[in-house]
Amino acid sequence: MLDLYLSDQYQKEWDEIVRLSKLDDTASREKLTKYVMEGCRLSTVAPQLNRVVAKDAVVDDGGKGVQCKAGDIVFLNLVHLSIHFLTESAANTSPEIFPDPKKVKLDRPISKYIHFGKGTHSCFGAPFVKIGLTAMLRCVARLPNVRRAPGLEGQLKYVVMGLFRVYMTQEWSNYSYWPTGAQPRRSTSQLTVSFQTTI
Numbered sequence: 001m002l003d004l005y006l007s008d009q010y011q012k013e014w015d016e017i018v019r020l021s022k023l024d025d026t027a028s029r030e031k032l033t034k035y036v037m038e039g040c041r042l043s044t045v046a047p048q049l050n051r052v053v054a055k056d057a058v059v060d061d062g063g064k065g066v067q068c069k070a071g072d073i074v075f076l077n078l079v080h081l082s083i084h085f086l087t088e089s090a091a092n093t094s095p096e097i098f099p100d101p102k103k104v105k106l107d108r109p110i111s112k113y114i115h116f117g118k119g120t121h122s123c124f125g126a127p128f129v130k131i132g133l134t135a136m137l138r139c140v141a142r143l144p145n146v147r148r149a150p151g152l153e154g155q156l157k158y159v160v161m162g163l164f165r166v167y168m169t170q171e172w173s174n175y176s177y178w179p180t181g182a183q184p185r186r187s188t189s190q191l192t193v194s195f196q197t198t199i
């Protein structure tokens with residue numbers, strides 16, 4: 001999410017997040033949570049949902065009937081990948097559900113978000129995660145002059161494995177489905193620091 005909001009494309013949103021982070025009222029916190037939801041949607045942490053089909057059914061997929069047979073495994077791709085053929089097929093950036101999908105819009109209906117799953121097995125941690133990520137965003141945005149470190153150091157490293165992006169860990173000795181290498185730091189170093197801040 002930080003990688004997203006510290007990109008040139010979302011500079012305007014970051015400026016607003018910084019402004020909100022300095023306020024201390026319920027309205028600003030609620031707005032920051034909406035930035036979190038949009039940030040999670042556009043930088044999906046959980047890449048997929050899988051289900052086993054219980055009985056034969058035809059699922060409506062944007063006007064197209066998809067035949068599912070009992071026992072089939074259904075894979076729902078949530079992510080927006082750099083692989084071209086998947087780019088337009090990600091649920092989190094579906095223009096039918098999220099008009100103008102690359103835009104951060106704070107008025108999207110909460111029921112449309114699917115990055116915490118849907119139904120009985122949806123994410124147990126979602127309520128805590130929303131609070132935690134809002135607090136994290138607020139803390140980081142309050143730091144003075146937060147920005148991306150220059151050059152390679154300021155880029156979140158990933159490789160594409162199969163259908164998904166996997167992220168290099170900080171010491172580059174392993175990879176993870178979750179980006180863990182981004183760290184706000186107060187000085188530049190040779191580690192995989194993604195963002196730096198100066199006071």
Ligand code: HEM
Nearest residue numbers: 045046049050115116117118120121122123124125126129
């Ligand atoms: C940004 C952080 C997180 C994201 C994006 C996320 C996303 C998800 C997704 C997509 C699912 C699968 C839902 C499905 O198959 O329908 C899931 C399941 C689950 N999550 Fe999370 N999760 C996050 C953090 C957490 C945390 C912090 C906890 C624990 C406190 C947690 C606990 C669970 C549990 C227990 C399930 C399984 C629920 C079930 O099968 O009934 N998650 N999560």
